[in-house]
Amino acid sequence: MKKKKSLFKNILINFTLLLCLFAFLTINRALGSANKRDLMYYGLEKINRKTFELYDMKKLRFEKLKEDLNIARQSSMNQVPKDSDFYLLKPTPFTVEELNSALIGTGLEGLGEDFKEAEEKYGVNAILLMAMAKHETGNGTSELFRDKNNLFGFNAYDDDPYNKATHFDSPGESINTVAEYLKKEYLAKDGNYYKGVSPEAIGKSYATDPDWASKVSYMMEEVASNMISEYERLK
Numbered sequence: 115m116k117k118k119k120s121l122f123k124n125i126l127i128n129f130t131l132l133l134c135l136f137a138f139l140t141i142n143r144a145l146g147s148a149n150k151r152d153l154m155y156y157g158l159e160k161i162n163r164k165t166f167e168l169y170d171m172k173k174l175r176f177e178k179l180k181e182d183l184n185i186a187r188q189s190s191m192n193q194v195p196k197d198s199d200f201y202l203l204k205p206t207p208f209t210v211e212e213l214n215s216a217l218i219g220t221g222l223e224g225l226g227e228d229f230k231e232a233e234e235k236y237g238v239n240a241i242l243l244m245a246m247a248k249h250e251t252g253n254g255t256s257e258l259f260r261d262k263n264n265l266f267g268f269n270a271y272d273d274d275p276y277n278k279a280t281h282f283d284s285p286g287e288s289i290n291t292v293a294e295y296l297k298k299e300y301l302a303k304d305g306n307y308y309k310g311v312s313p314e315a316i317g318k319s320y321a322t323d324p325d326w327a328s329k330v331s332y333m334m335e336e337v338a339s340n341m342i343s344e345y346e347r348l349k
Contacts, residue, residue, distance in 0.1 A: 175207050176345045183338045191331035192312035200334055202239050202311050203301055208341070213240055215344035216337040221254020222247055222265070228286035232293035238301065242313070243293055245333035249326075259285075266292045272322060 182198045194200045199207070206213075214226030222244075229247075233240040247265040250256070258264040258275075263282040268291065270279035282288040299305040300316045307319040313334070317327035 172345075173349075175212075176342060179208075179338055180342055183335065183342070187335065191334055192314040192327070199338070200239065200241060202242050202313075202316075203237060204239055205233050205237055206240050208240070212341055212345070213244065216241075216244060216340040217248075217254075218340070218344065220248065221259065222251065222285075223254075225285055225289070228289045231286065232289045235290065236293040236297045238293045238297050241334050241337050242330070243289060244337050245330050246292070247289070248333045248337070249329050263288050265289060267321075268292055268295075 179199050182194070182200055185198065186194050186200050191200055196204065198204065208230075210226045210230045212226075213229055214224060217223045217225060225247075229240045229243050232238065232243060248254075250267045251259040251265055258267060258270060258279050261281075262279055263285050264270070264279050265285060265288045267275070268280045268288065270276070280288075280291075282291065296316070300307045300309075300320065301311055302308060307316075309315040309318050313327040313330045317323075317330070320326065323329075
């Protein structure tokens with residue numbers, strides 16, 4: 115009789131333990147699902163918040179660019195303050211995609227990444243580099259660009275410009291070479307051709323064309339205007 119009671123007691127205990135285990139697993143699974151839902155909602159909320167932050171930052175970047183463009187037009191590209199998006203030794207705050215938007219429809223389209231890389235590496239303003247390339251290549255149509263990946267007429271001396279111009283393995287190599295050259299020789303105070311930090315100062319030694327600086331300044335305005343137009347179109 116005692117053995118039967120003991121057996122029944124063990125069965126009851128085991129059954130109770132199974133019920134407790136089942137209850138624990140059910141609660142845990144429910145909590146797990148709730149936690150997963152909470153994490154999912156938190157993640158989505160964080161992504162949405164980040165998206166709005168990025169949108170606000172982009173809006174602020176382009177509002178400043180528009181303001182700086184108006185100031186440059188009222189005075190000139192040669193007199194912009196150091197905090198301007200057009201100051202030649204100030205890297206721009208724009209992304210590769212935003213820089214690319216300035217080149218849509220030209221032969222230079224898609225080179226925004228190379229201009230951004232050179233800007234970050236040498237500290238030379240990407241809007242200047244893009245403007246110079248647009249001017250020197252006729253928006254990517256020149257023979258030097260098509261045949262030699264030379265975006266800036268680099269070493270294209272007047273007596274034999276095509277043959278003397280440097281051949282580059284890629285457009286990116288040309289952009290990096292000229293960015294480094296500008297930084298070292300034209301924009302550094304100990305540079306051989308330093309005459310100040312402006313398109314006008316560079317143009318005094320960089321090109322024989324007396325209107326080079328005004329043409330590049332105009333292209334800087336065009337780069338900015340194209341970026342602003344594409345931003346307004348997409349927002």
